[in-house]
Amino acid sequence: MYDYPEEVKLLKALTHPARLAILEILRGGEECVCHLEAALGVRQAYISQQLMVLRDAGLLQDRREGWNVYYRIIRPEIYSVLDAVRQMAGMPEARLTLTPIVCTCPNCKEENTHQVNIPVELLNVR
Amino acid sequence: MYDYPEEVKLLKALTHPARLAILEILRGGEECVCHLEAALGVRQAYISQQLMVLRDAGLLQDRREGWNVYYRIIRPEIYSVLDAVRQMAGMPEARLTLTPIVCTCPNCKEENTHQVNIPVELLNVR
DNA sequence: AGATAATATTCAAAAGGATGAATATAATAC
DNA sequence: GTATTATATTCATCCTTTTGAATATTATCT
Numbered sequence: 238m239y240d241y242p243e244e245v246k247l248l249k250a251l252t253h254p255a256r257l258a259i260l261e262i263l264r265g266g267e268e269c270v271c272h273l274e275a276a277l278g279v280r281q282a283y284i285s286q287q288l289m290v291l292r293d294a295g296l297l298q299d300r301r302e303g304w305n306v307y308y309r310i311i312r313p314e315i316y317s318v319l320d321a322v323r324q325m326a327g328m329p330e331a332r333l334t335l336t337p338i339v340c341t342c343p344n345c346k347e348e349n350t351h352q353v354n355i356p357v358e359l360l361n362v363r
Numbered sequence: 364m365y366d367y368p369e370e371v372k373l374l375k376a377l378t379h380p381a382r383l384a385i386l387e388i389l390r391g392g393e394e395c396v397c398h399l400e401a402a403l404g405v406r407q408a409y410i411s412q413q414l415m416v417l418r419d420a421g422l423l424q425d426r427r428e429g430w431n432v433y434y435r436i437i438r439p440e441i442y443s444v445l446d447a448v449r450q451m452a453g454m455p456e457a458r459l460t461l462t463p464i465v466c467t468c469p470n471c472k473e474e475n476t477h478q479v480n481i482p483v484e485l486l487n488v489r
Numbered sequence: 490a491g492a493t494a495a496t497a498t499t500c501a502a503a504a505g506g507a508t509g510a511a512t513a514t515a516a517t518a519c
Numbered sequence: 520g521t522a523t524t525a526t527a528t529t530c531a532t533c534c535t536t537t538t539g540a541a542t543a544t545t546a547t548c549t
Contacts, residue, residue, distance in 0.1 A: 238380070238381065238384055238403045238404055238405060239380075239384060240380035240384075241380045241383045241384070241452075242380075243452035243453065244383055244448050244449065244452045245378060245379070245380055245383070247448060247451055247452055248374055248377055248378040248448060249378055249536090251374055252371060252374040252375055252378050253371070253536090253537085254364070254365075254366035254367045254368075254371055255364065257367045257370055257371070258364055258365060258366075258367070269495085269496095270495070270496060270497095271494095271495070271496085277364045278364055279364060280538095280539085281495080281496070281497095282496085282497075282498085282539085282540085282541090283538075283539085284496090285496060285497050285498080286497090286498085286537090286538080288496095288497090289497080289498085301496095301545085301546085303495090303546065303547070304494055304495050304496085304545085304546060304547065305494095305495065305496085306495075306496060306497090306545095312451065314447070314450060314451045315451065317447040317450070317451075318444060318447040318448055318451065320447075321440070321443040321444040321446075321447050322370050322373060322374060322444055323370065324440060324443070325373055325438065325440045325441065325444065326367075326369035326370045326373055327369065341494085341495085342495090375506090379506090379507085395525085395526095396525070396526060396527095397524095397525070397526085406508095406509085407525080407526070407527095408508095408509085408510085408511090408526085408527075408528085409508075409509080410526090411526060411527050411528080412507090412508080412527090412528085414526095414527090415527080415528085425526095427515085427516085427526095429516065429517070429525090430515085430516060430517065430524055430525050430526085431524095431525065431526085432525075432526060432527090467524085467525085468525090
């Protein structure tokens with residue numbers, strides 16, 4: 238019996254809630270780890286662990302810039318898989334929070350330069 | 364963090380070599396368990412175990428006819444997932460043995476009525 | 490250099506999935 | 520009824536994955 242090594246390896250990397258969530262966030266382009274941390278609300282080390290799995294599966298690549306490390310998708314075809322899965326799972330609407338996430342990375346700081354009146358805690362909620 | 368319960372459930376059902384092989388065989392339409400057994404060359408009980416997983420995931424339905432139980436796909440959308448996965452995994456060619464599989468079910472017996480000169484053992488080989 | 494910020498890795502315990510072996514069920518034939 | 524054929528289920532063991540906790544690394548700032 239042929240044992241589909243590549244397919245299984247790929248599916249294994251996908252079969253995990255936090256990893257699915259990370260991939261969904263990265264649809265919008267590269268993000269730093271602290272951004273993922275803010276968006277998912279889980280420990281940083283945990284996110285790094287899941288990023289490692291996705292990196293080892295050849296789906297992500299990282300890029301260091303000063304203190305921050307930015308991750309991005311290098312196999313965009315992954316989204317045809319995820320779209321097909323989402324289609325089957327029902328609920329085809331985007332379920333990502335569209336709430337602007339703010340973390341400490343330079344990108345976020347810059348984006349929010351003109352919103353200093355909004356308390357940071359409120360930006361992460363809901 | 365949203366935990367993608369449906370997506371993970373579906374992906375879990377797929378992430379297994381024997382189950383992928385079964386789904387590939389069932390692309391061609393419903394088959395009895397003994398057919399899958401002949402095609403995959405593994406124990407019957409093992410196949411039943413994997414069929415149970417696919418059934419519990421809502422992908423398959425069975426139909427009894429005398430001694431034999433025939434399984435068929437009831438969520439054909441699964442193949443858009445599998446096609447996308449196969450695409451990413453490379454090797455887009457069909458890798459199924461196109462060798463005619465012969466088992467003891469009525470379907471197979473009928474198909475081979477006029478081939479009595481060919482020893483059955485040879486039909487399963489290669 | 491030391492302090493701090495962001496991220497990564499290692500390790501161990503717990504949970505979950507895979508598999509073989511044995512046995513159970515269901516339908517048919519005699 | 521018993522025997523036989525096809526398929527299903529249960530159980531125990533092994534193996535892998537998940538997760539938390541602690542620690543390490545890398546870069547920047549002073």
